[in-house]
Amino acid sequence: MTGEDTAKTCYYRLILLGLCLTFGFSVILAQLFQYQVLQHDQLKQIADEQRDREKVVLPQRGVIADTHGYLLATNLVRWDISASPPLIADPDDLASRLAGLLALPKEEVYTRLTAEKPWVLLAKEVPQQTGEAILNLKADGLICEARQVRVYPEGELFAHVLGIVTNAGDGFYGVEGFYNSLLKGAGGKLQIEQNPVGDEIPVPPLNFNPPQQGTSLILTLDRNIQYIAAEELNRALEEYQAESGTVIVMDPQTGALLAVVSSPTYDPNHFAEADVRLMADPAVSNMWEPGSIFKIITWAAGLDSGTISPGTTWYDNGAIEVGGRVIQNWDRRGHGLVTMEDGLVQSLNTVAAFISTSVGKDRFYTYLRRFGFGDLTKVDLASEGPGMMKLPGDADWFPSELGTNSFGQGIAVTPLQMITAVAAVANQGRLMKPHIVRQFITTGAHSQERKVVQVEPTLVRWAVSRETAQTLTDMLVQAVEREGSSKARIPGYRIAGKTGTAQIPTAYGYHPTDTIASFGRLCAGRRPSLYHPGQAGPAQSLAVGHPDRRADLPGHRREAVHLSPHPAG
Amino acid sequence: MASHALPIPIAQARKRPRSQAAEQELSLQTVFFLFLALAILFGWLHVILSLEIASTGRQIQLKSDELEALQRDNNLLRWQVAAALSPQKLAVRARELGYGPQPPLYLPLTKADSQKPLP
Numbered sequence: 125m126t127g128e129d130t131a132k133t134c135y136y137r138l139i140l141l142g143l144c145l146t147f148g149f150s151v152i153l154a155q156l157f158q159y160q161v162l163q164h165d166q167l168k169q170i171a172d173e174q175r176d177r178e179k180v181v182l183p184q185r186g187v188i189a190d191t192h193g194y195l196l197a198t199n200l201v202r203w204d205i206s207a208s209p210p211l212i213a214d215p216d217d218l219a220s221r222l223a224g225l226l227a228l229p230k231e232e233v234y235t236r237l238t239a240e241k242p243w244v245l246l247a248k249e250v251p252q253q254t255g256e257a258i259l260n261l262k263a264d265g266l267i268c269e270a271r272q273v274r275v276y277p278e279g280e281l282f283a284h285v286l287g288i289v290t291n292a293g294d295g296f297y298g299v300e301g302f303y304n305s306l307l308k309g310a311g312g313k314l315q316i317e318q319n320p321v322g323d324e325i326p327v328p329p330l331n332f333n334p335p336q337q338g339t340s341l342i343l344t345l346d347r348n349i350q351y352i353a354a355e356e357l358n359r360a361l362e363e364y365q366a367e368s369g370t371v372i373v374m375d376p377q378t379g380a381l382l383a384v385v386s387s388p389t390y391d392p393n394h395f396a397e398a399d400v401r402l403m404a405d406p407a408v409s410n411m412w413e414p415g416s417i418f419k420i421i422t423w424a425a426g427l428d429s430g431t432i433s434p435g436t437t438w439y440d441n442g443a444i445e446v447g448g449r450v451i452q453n454w455d456r457r458g459h460g461l462v463t464m465e466d467g468l469v470q471s472l473n474t475v476a477a478f479i480s481t482s483v484g485k486d487r488f489y490t491y492l493r494r495f496g497f498g499d500l501t502k503v504d505l506a507s508e509g510p511g512m513m514k515l516p517g518d519a520d521w522f523p524s525e526l527g528t529n530s531f532g533q534g535i536a537v538t539p540l541q542m543i544t545a546v547a548a549v550a551n552q553g554r555l556m557k558p559h560i561v562r563q564f565i566t567t568g569a570h571s572q573e574r575k576v577v578q579v580e581p582t583l584v585r586w587a588v589s590r591e592t593a594q595t596l597t598d599m600l601v602q603a604v605e606r607e608g609s610s611k612a613r614i615p616g617y618r619i620a621g622k623t624g625t626a627q628i629p630t631a632y633g634y635h636p637t638d639t640i641a642s643f644g645r646l647c648a649g650r651r652p653s654l655y656h657p658g659q660a661g662p663a664q665s666l667a668v669g670h671p672d673r674r675a676d677l678p679g680h681r682r683e684a685v686h687l688s689p690h691p692a693g
Numbered sequence: 694m695a696s697h698a699l700p701i702p703i704a705q706a707r708k709r710p711r712s713q714a715a716e717q718e719l720s721l722q723t724v725f726f727l728f729l730a731l732a733i734l735f736g737w738l739h740v741i742l743s744l745e746i747a748s749t750g751r752q753i754q755l756k757s758d759e760l761e762a763l764q765r766d767n768n769l770l771r772w773q774v775a776a777a778l779s780p781q782k783l784a785v786r787a788r789e790l791g792y793g794p795q796p797p798l799y800l801p802l803t804k805a806d807s808q809k810p811l812p
Contacts, residue, residue, distance in 0.1 A: 194775060194778070195771055195772070195774075195775035196775075198768055198771060198772050198775070199768060200765075200768055200769060200772055201765050201768075252765060252769050253769075256762070256765075275772055277772055277775035277776040277779055278775075278779050278780075278781075279779070279781070281779070281780070281781065347779075347780060348780060351780035351781070351784075
């Protein structure tokens, strides 16, 4: 082969090589075009998914405090401790260290750490300090997972009114249930980078959307009043061997609830162990026939409509027929010629029926509606019931109910409805919307700026005139001064009040022995303002309780003794 | 047999004077090294900055963890204080110390007292 042939061969080989390279690069370019241009979005998404991870940043649930700022509900961290046995280098050493911290036998911990499983649970809901001590061991294969739990420093004292928060972070009952979405806040998102094993790469987050922390609530409740109310209620329940009871203390001028106590109760810190029937707040969920305490409303209707005055007389022969039903007094006796004030003081059913029939069914039920019966009070507590009130025209309303309703039978109310109505009398006839939250405190997601929203009292309507309320209050003072409620008297204070003893309806008529006792009281004295010094008003505190089986409530007197000299301001 | 001409660039290169080719190679080398130096500089800067960012990120993360731990401790302490100051516990402690409910003391008010302005 000549040199010329060799050069020619080389030339062709170069051409061939060039073609091969061109083809190869073309394929690569085509692939690049395919990946970088045509499949760009899809592949980028896959890559991002592999590299980026989105972590949900849970918000802190808002705290709840009483009117003085004492903490009633807050959040703590509990740790769930688990392990991946295949990753543990020295199970014996780790078992001996964990056993001390978890207060478990070393053998038990060792058995779990050497189990042939990819994951084992060691302990749940470990207290914060123990969890952090375990975390500081920094042992490979040990997993410490923090979990937010709701705790209530006052335990049972505020159980009904606060409600509970489940492990999923949702509130039920009471304030927790009513304001769940506000308290809960909204979760944030943190976009981080991870390595192929899934560990977080310590670089600044790619994107961070901070969580909206839950709104904190300052309640109108005063934990001292709450405590005294609870003590007195428990004492009364024990004294009279009653099954259950409720005490509510309200500021009638604003509708602010100062104490809401019910018994029996439960510990919200361990609600899973409690009877679920105890969880609803009896103050807003339970209905009862109010009995004679309801006469306050009947007398208010009679006075406000001009049908009666305190001095109006009526001859009581012990019975009155309304709608074909004979209504008798509680003592089955006639009391002769009585004034309306006497009728209230002696709690005469016949006089109540006389008033309601004289007022007339339309006006009588209009007054009941004006006092809020048959409707929700719209208090900011979960699971409120509207009570039960039949109206003329309803299929199940009978004319005799005009008589029975006048002394609180055949009508069902919640304790909160009753106290709200009585508070209207104490507040010169103004019916206020009951409320339990005084302030909402919100912290911004992007700044630490606090926004405070104050809750203003809401006037629902005028239930009766100012004059009617004043006259009725004077009559109720007489009811305390002159008659059976003498235990409610407090020297130096002008107390207005009315007892009630309601029978308990059963499937076969009323229960022969058991009753529900109630007492509505207004402080109508010279210095009614316990918490707002300098303000003058007819009343500042009142309570309704219904320990079963007994009408007398000496507990209320003791409570009043505690309450009334409360230092102002 | 016709002779086959060599490709033109090779032929031209062969025809170029030696000094001119050397000069061109030198300038190409300079440009190459300049680019290499710049690339190394940018690479070094990139590594340093990345390191700084990663280090700062790590510090932020540690501080965030520290803040979170402090907040947890704060919450725990606030809870402990609230639980210790609860009226039930205070009442128990007061009883332990010998205090107890006293009978109420009523001060009789005269008419003149009742007409005095409130404090």
